[in-house]
Amino acid sequence: xxxxxxxxxxxxxxxxxxxxxxxxxxxxxxxxxxxxxxxxxxxxxxxxxxxxxxxxxxxxxxxxxxxxxxxxxxxxxxxxxxxxxxxxxxxxxxxxxxxxxxxxxxxxxxxxxxxxxxxxxxxxxxxxxxxxxxxxxxxxxxxxx
Numbered sequence: 001x002x003x004x005x006x007x008x009x010x011x012x013x014x015x016x017x018x019x020x021x022x023x024x025x026x027x028x029x030x031x032x033x034x035x036x037x038x039x040x041x042x043x044x045x046x047x048x049x050x051x052x053x054x055x056x057x058x059x060x061x062x063x064x065x066x067x068x069x070x071x072x073x074x075x076x077x078x079x080x081x082x083x084x085x086x087x088x089x090x091x092x093x094x095x096x097x098x099x100x101x102x103x104x105x106x107x108x109x110x111x112x113x114x115x116x117x118x119x120x121x122x123x124x125x126x127x128x129x130x131x132x133x134x135x136x137x138x139x140x141x142x143x144x145x
Contacts, residue, residue: 037104
């Protein structure tokens with residue numbers, strides 16, 4: 001497995017342009033939040049019929065945290081905090097009756113448009129076209145840059 005530094009350097013190769021970097025600083029956290037939010041909206045169904053405090057986003061976050069833990073304590077702690085903030089905000093929005101599905105779809109689409117525009121300006125394809133694990137590296141890259 002690559003080290004955190006290896007991942008960040010490889011990710012940075014396609015993020016040299018100032019405009020692309022600035023777009024990523026906004027859009028990567030937005031995409032992360034919207035993905036957690038979209039997973040939050042999936043009905044629990046047969047998997048968790050009597051459990052009200054666990055949803056699909058929790059499963060995804062746990063799996064992602066395993067990946068981050070393998071990169072080190074600091075990446076794990078940063079992403080644990082990030083997931084806790086996202087979950088808290090989603091819970092607050094849900095309790096206030098916000099249209100979570102519509103909100104998260106909108107954030108997801110707008111943020112990805114921004115990402116692809118940034119890569120158009122950069123003139124390079126997004127890193128995740130090489131390896132899907134870069135989708136997990138993007139949020140760490142934002143923290144480290």
